[in-house]
Amino acid sequence: xxxxDWIVVAVAVIALVxxxxxxxxxxxxxxxxxxxxxxxxxxxxxxxxxEVSLELANAQLLDPASSxxxxxxxxxxxxxxDAAAVQSEVQEHGVDARRAxxxxxxxxxxxxTLTPSVIASVVxxxxxxxxxxxxxxxxxxxxxxxxxxxxxxxxxxxxxxxKPVARLFRLAGHTSLPHLVEFEDEVPVDV
Amino acid sequence: MRIGLVSPYSFDVPGxxxxxxxxxxxxxxxQGHYVSVLAPADDDTPxxxxxxxxxxxxxVPYNGSVARLLFGPVTAARVGRWIEHGxxxxxxxxEPVSPSLSMLAMWACEGPLVATFHTSNVRSxxxxxxxxxxxxxxxxxxxxxxVSAEARATxxxxxxxxxxxxxxxxxxxxxxxAAPRLRWxxxxxxxxxxxxxxxxxxxxxxxxLLEAMPRLLAARPGLRLLIAGPxxxxxxxxPVDPAVAAACEFLGAVSEEDKARLLSSGDIYVAxxxxxxxxxxxxxxxxxxxxxxxxxxxxxxxxxLDEGRTGALFRGGDAEDLANQLLALLNDPARRRHLRQVGDxxxxxxxxxxxxxxxxxxxxxxxxxxxxxxxxxxxxxRSSRRRRGGS
Numbered sequence: 092x093x094x095x096d097w098i099v100v101a102v103a104v105i106a107l108v109x110x111x112x113x114x115x116x117x118x119x120x121x122x123x124x125x126x127x128x129x130x131x132x133x134x135x136x137x138x139x140x141x142e143v144s145l146e147l148a149n150a151q152l153l154d155p156a157s158s159x160x161x162x163x164x165x166x167x168x169x170x171x172x173d174a175a176a177v178q179s180e181v182q183e184h185g186v187d188a189r190r191a192x193x194x195x196x197x198x199x200x201x202x203x204t205l206t207p208s209v210i211a212s213v214v215x216x217x218x219x220x221x222x223x224x225x226x227x228x229x230x231x232x233x234x235x236x237x238x239x240x241x242x243x244x245x246x247x248x249x250x251x252x253x254k255p256v257a258r259l260f261r262l263a264g265h266t267s268l269p270h271l272v273e274f275e276d277e278v279p280v281d282v
Numbered sequence: 283m284r285i286g287l288v289s290p291y292s293f294d295v296p297g298x299x300x301x302x303x304x305x306x307x308x309x310x311x312x313q314g315h316y317v318s319v320l321a322p323a324d325d326d327t328p329x330x331x332x333x334x335x336x337x338x339x340x341x342v343p344y345n346g347s348v349a350r351l352l353f354g355p356v357t358a359a360r361v362g363r364w365i366e367h368g369x370x371x372x373x374x375x376x377e378p379v380s381p382s383l384s385m386l387a388m389w390a391c392e393g394p395l396v397a398t399f400h401t402s403n404v405r406s407x408x409x410x411x412x413x414x415x416x417x418x419x420x421x422x423x424x425x426x427x428x429v430s431a432e433a434r435a436t437x438x439x440x441x442x443x444x445x446x447x448x449x450x451x452x453x454x455x456x457x458x459x460a461a462p463r464l465r466w467x468x469x470x471x472x473x474x475x476x477x478x479x480x481x482x483x484x485x486x487x488x489x490x491l492l493e494a495m496p497r498l499l500a501a502r503p504g505l506r507l508l509i510a511g512p513x514x515x516x517x518x519x520x521p522v523d524p525a526v527a528a529a530c531e532f533l534g535a536v537s538e539e540d541k542a543r544l545l546s547s548g549d550i551y552v553a554x555x556x557x558x559x560x561x562x563x564x565x566x567x568x569x570x571x572x573x574x575x576x577x578x579x580x581x582x583x584x585x586x587l588d589e590g591r592t593g594a595l596f597r598g599g600d601a602e603d604l605a606n607q608l609l610a611l612l613n614d615p616a617r618r619r620h621l622r623q624v625g626d627x628x629x630x631x632x633x634x635x636x637x638x639x640x641x642x643x644x645x646x647x648x649x650x651x652x653x654x655x656x657x658x659x660x661x662x663x664r665s666s667r668r669r670r671g672g673s
Contacts, residue, residue, distance in 0.1 A: 128424075131650075247421050
């Protein structure tokens with residue numbers, strides 16, 4: 092009888108451990124899926140912002156010099172995004188330092204060319220400018236949102252992966268550790 | 283879009299969170315979205331057609347006062363059914379760390395999930411103790427929103443990670459179009475000062491304002507203080523100076539319409555709150571109605587008033603400073619005119635049209651992040667989009 096008791100206890104303990112491990116593995120799996128999704132979304136929003144910036148540069152709303160600067164920064168962003176897509180590195184390594192730098196530059200160019208006074212004069216001059224600028228503002232806001240949400244997801248994954256149980260049992264498998272994406276994305280477009 | 287909104291508090295109790303959920307729901311419906319709101323409600327409470335009652339809220343002690351919350355296994359099952367039947371593209375819960383419907387919805391939700399944090403005064407001990415309970419639910423949130431910089435700071439310290447700041451919305455035009463009422467309007471000898479809020483609640487700051495009254499009356503004997511809000515005047519007035527009592531006019535609880543008309547009639551709106559405010563929607567309502575605002579310098583209020591550029595500030599809790607600032611404003615019609623103007627422009631930034639667009643951006647971002655990721659992003663598709671963008 093004693094032996095059977097022990098076996099029951101052992102089975103119960105094993106079941107509990109197995110449940111705990113699978114619970115954490117499932118949780119981590121869900122978090123990895125979230126990171127993957129938020130990264131894809133961020134990638135798409137970055138492309139979108141560059142597209143809208145380029146559209147604005149070509150809309151003949153700004154002076155030629157400003158347009159040129161904007162077109163340059165936007166094209167660089169699109170080229171860098173395209174390169175990342177071709178190498179399908181986006182999912183592997185996230186938005187890397189080079190892309191982050193390019194996006195910061197685009198942000199700086201947008202800020203420099205679309206000052207409040209420029210915006211005010213452009214809107215006063217051309218009725219259709221407003222829509223264009225609102226589109227840019229929304230594209231910028233979405234980059235901010237998706238970057239923030241992605242970093243949140245990264246934060247959650249990293250926290251769970253730092254737990255001893257995740258490290259000891261390698262619950263993350265071969266999935267690479269996601270990185271925070273840091274670049275300047277604040278573009279105030281006050282229409 | 284099919285949107286499920288979850289309010290942790292009943293609609294029949296006044297409160298900022300509920301109002302926000304109601305206004306957001308109505309705005310989104312007018313934009314053509316399908317919206318269902320899950321909120322605590324009795325079975326026999328009349329509800330707007332878009333609200334689904336989840337049962338009767340129970341008064342329980344929580345966070346220093348008695349809150350009416352809804353919880354338990356029966357409720358959890360109801361929340362699960364609501365989510366299942368709703369087939370929502372996105373579920374948006376409000377105040378996810380309050381132990382009520384939102385938490386249950388977070389638990390049940392498997393799809394895109396957005397959460398708005400309203401409060402900045404959470405009790406960190408409770409949060410820390412309950413952390414493991416909350417964590418699994420919080421990890422499902424694809425997009426966090428905080429209504430103010432303060433609320434965002436709370437999220438960052440207590441939960442880690444970050445949140446996008448999207449303020450509460452106001453229907454600016456409703457307030458801007460409110461017609462002033464003659465009996466509430468001031469004249470140069472008898473200017474009117476407006477106070478709004480639950481009068482017995484000390485945090486709303488009426489005692490500070492009453493303390494400033496003798497000083498105000500000494501300088502402007504004709505001044506009238508219009509006090510609107512539920513509560514018993516005798517209790518707050520108590521042993522007050524008869525001259526002060528004579529200058530106070532208690533209007534009781536006022537309707538939404540009268541609130542707007544009162545704000546547009548007064549010469550100055552005063553918000554002497556001493557704490558417990560994480561946003562300050564009332565200041566935006568006052569600016570929308572064209573009232574010059576004088577508010578205590580709580581961080582949330584300073585932020586809404588753009589650090590004093592769109593409204594005057596005084597040192598919170600300091601009756602003397604309140605009196606000085608108020609008199610300075612009363613004696614300076616040009617400054618009041620200026621504040622009316624910049625106040626209106628400032629309020630527009632919080633109009634629902636602007637705020638709801640930002641919230642919809644969050645929905646779309648979170649939904650996009652939930653779509654299955656293709657194995658490789660085809661470069662051809664991108665380039666074609668790019669050409670379109672460049673043409």
